[in-house]
Amino acid sequence: MAKRTAGKPRNTDGINPRQPCPCGSGKRYKACHGSSGGPVELPVARPFEGLAGECELIALREFVPSATAPLTLAKPGERAVTLATVLPMASAALVRADGTAFLGLQVQTRSSDISRDLARALNWALAAEPGAVLAVVGPETDESTERERLQDLVDLAAPLEPTLHTDFGWWMPEGEEPTGEVALSLERANQAIMPTERIGPAAYWVDAGDRAHLRWVRPEPEGALLLALARLAARGELGLGEGSRYAGSFRAHGLLVPVWDLDHESHAREWTDQAADLGKRLEDALASLEDQPLTGEERRARDGLVGRQVTLR
Known part of the structure; x- marks a missing residue:
């Protein structure tokens, strides 16, 4: 698959500073990419384009509180990966003691492309040791995977079948009780959940x-x-x-x-x-x-x- 980069406005010459910015942020141009401190790289407009589960991914990232869905990888491996709306303490990814991996959707982005950030977290989850937690997605150090996107790592045609939960009890493996910061995070998440x-x-x-x-x-x-x-x-x-x-x-x-x-x-x-x-x-x-x-x-x-x-x- 060809590598993708965030696009730039087709033509910024003569844009009225009070008009909406071409990046689609909803801000005026002068307050966004028309400002002196505007970002060099524009956000990718449709980060999940090309995936059969694009619409579900958007819903799970933006407004579904508690849900999980198995992720179908392009190259199946020994480790199962589950996509999740929110992980404990808003982690980007984690690997349980039994080796199963979870990838968080509702996390802070580090680049102009959410799909690229998710790919970085997924690559980490596939290689991490059991019990490891990735708090945030950091800069990529492996040049061979620096520009990989979620579309490069999963089956494009595989539908996404989410399972919705009434709380965040699924954070914990069966029979295990939360402690410390995880327990506090679980309590707060359950209090804020909206029935969906x-x-x-x-x-x-x-x-x-x-x-x-x-x-x-x-x-x-x-x-x-x-x-x-x-x-x-x-x-x-x-x-x-x-x-x-x-x-x-x-x-x-x-x-x-x-x-x-x-x-x-x-x-x-x-x-x-x-x-x-x-x-x-x-x-x-x-x-x-x-x-x-x-x-x-x-x-x-x-x-x-x-x-x-x-x-x-």
């Missing part, structure tokens, strides 16, 4: 306390997805039924994540069929765009949807 259920591919019901949400990482290009959402909005078909309301969307790692407010009194599984029906309507709307341009009403709906977007790294 997966009701479809990359579609997650989240109990935020005073309300519930559906957060759905979509694989389609943002432009096409916005047009399809606008078409449904103009038809009054953008909701999931009674007790739901389209709230807006956010961008995360190059993909759009639409969000719906849901009736807090309804159980997560009560929205499974409605989410599936909405998915079918979206697919039909996307297909119709090929030969049916937006009407005036649909264009106005699109403008309204664009105004309710934010960007997450």
